[in-house]
Amino acid sequence: MLNYKVIVLILGMTLVTYIPRALPAMLSEKIHFRPKMEQFLNLIPYTAMAALIFPGIFTVDTARPEIGLIGGAVAAVTAWLKCPLVICVLAAIAADLLLYTVF
Amino acid sequence: MTKEQSRTDYVRGLKFGMPILFGFIPSAIAYAVIARQSGLSALETILMSAFVFAGASQMLAAGMYAQTGILVIILATFILNLRHIIMSTCVMHRLKDTRMPMKLFLSFGVTDETFSIFTTTPESLCSAPFLLGLITVAYTSWLTGSALGAFLSDLLPAILSASLGIALYALFISLLMPNLRRDHRLILLVVITAACNTVLSRFLDASWAIIVSTLLCAGLGMLLTDLKEKE
Numbered sequence: 001m002l003n004y005k006v007i008v009l010i011l012g013m014t015l016v017t018y019i020p021r022a023l024p025a026m027l028s029e030k031i032h033f034r035p036k037m038e039q040f041l042n043l044i045p046y047t048a049m050a051a052l053i054f055p056g057i058f059t060v061d062t063a064r065p066e067i068g069l070i071g072g073a074v075a076a077v078t079a080w081l082k083c084p085l086v087i088c089v090l091a092a093i094a095a096d097l098l099l100y101t102v103f
Numbered sequence: 104m105t106k107e108q109s110r111t112d113y114v115r116g117l118k119f120g121m122p123i124l125f126g127f128i129p130s131a132i133a134y135a136v137i138a139r140q141s142g143l144s145a146l147e148t149i150l151m152s153a154f155v156f157a158g159a160s161q162m163l164a165a166g167m168y169a170q171t172g173i174l175v176i177i178l179a180t181f182i183l184n185l186r187h188i189i190m191s192t193c194v195m196h197r198l199k200d201t202r203m204p205m206k207l208f209l210s211f212g213v214t215d216e217t218f219s220i221f222t223t224t225p226e227s228l229c230s231a232p233f234l235l236g237l238i239t240v241a242y243t244s245w246l247t248g249s250a251l252g253a254f255l256s257d258l259l260p261a262i263l264s265a266s267l268g269i270a271l272y273a274l275f276i277s278l279l280m281p282n283l284r285r286d287h288r289l290i291l292l293v294v295i296t297a298a299c300n301t302v303l304s305r306f307l308d309a310s311w312a313i314i315v316s317t318l319l320c321a322g323l324g325m326l327l328t329d330l331k332e333k334e
Contacts, residue, residue, distance in 0.1 A: 002147060002150075003144070005173060006143060009164065009168070009177070010147070010150055011154075012176075012177040013151070013160060013177055014154040016177055016180050016181035016184060017155050017157045017180060017184050020181075020187040020191065021184075021191045021213045022191075022211075023188055024188060025191065025195050025203070025207050025210040028198075028199075029203065033196070038196075040321055040322060043320075044193050044222075044318075045193060045218070045219060045223055046279065046282065046289055046296075046321075047292065047296040047318075047320040049279050049293075050292070050293040050294075050297045050300070051297070051299075051300040051312070051317050052219075052275055053272055054298075054300055055301040055304055056309075057272045060268045060269055067265075067269070068269065068272065071272070071273060072269070072272055074273075075272070075273035075274075075276040076277075079278075085119075085121075085278070086125070088122075088276075088277035089126065092269045092270070092272075092273035093273070094266075095269075096269050099266075100262045100266055
């Protein structure tokens with residue numbers, strides 16, 4: 001059930017995935033950020049999420065860009081109305097399910 | 104931190120992490136189906152999830168396995184995961200009082216999703232047990248989905264699995280919204296970043312484009328605004 005090549009692959013991937021995650025943990029006690037740098041770090045979650053969403057969301061279904069757009073819009077509206085996170089995610093899934101079933 | 108406090112924080116982490124479940128189970132099923140198709144055994148498929156725990160990289164590896172050598176896949180994985188240096192830096196910055204071994208342990212669980220929830224939760228609620236709660240949900244659902252996909256890949260109706268593709272995007276959008284409502288300047292920053300990444304991803308590999316746009320636009324935001332940390 002286990003192939004030698006796959007074991008090497010898994011171990012190699014484990015290493016190159018863990019190193020970028022662990023590096024900041026190891027260095028975090030040695031580095032002190034200046035206020036400007038803190039501001040920079042505080043903005044990163046927003047720019048990272050924006051980059052993770054766009055343009056990827058247009059290709060949720062490469063043949064039908066509206067699947068990503070409408071699902072995303074439903075999530076945006078429900079979240080703007082302060083619905084709980086789980087509800088927003090489920091509403092987006094339901095909207096796409098509806099789109100696939102009806103159209 | 105008292106034991107009682109740790110437990111409360113951990114449970115809060117589990118609760119806040121629930122949306123990840125809906126994103127990870129379908130993604131993991133999709134990964135496992137591709138992995139099986141490209142020749143990995145069910146055990147190998149699940150082991151990769153247990154050790155690597157990185158959705159996009161595993162998806163890539165599963166897709167490439169049938170065609171390319173393992174060194175190429177490992178290199179691609181490394182490039183794809185460089186963004187976690189940035190994310191982990193933000194996460195660790197919020198865990199200043201946590202001991203090193205615990206930090207190293209928690210760093211294994213830094214993903215796009217745990218990072219996003221952790222760094223958009225008010226800092227006063229963030230702690231190591233809270234993060235551990237988020238990671239518990241993420242890791243458990245990733246493994247469960249991988250096992251489901253590895254063993255019963257054909258049982259999920261096609262329409263349902265297609266609709267689940269929106270889940271992770273919906274999660275990111277829903278995490279952003281309350282912040283955009285709170286501070287309208289962030290709307291501008293998000294629009295600029297989205298445009299920047301859309302343009303860059305035409306010229307760069309998608310994972311590089313994400314890294315460059317994230318850093319570039321956060322730098323721009325730092326220069327343009329004087330965003331004060333809330334609370």
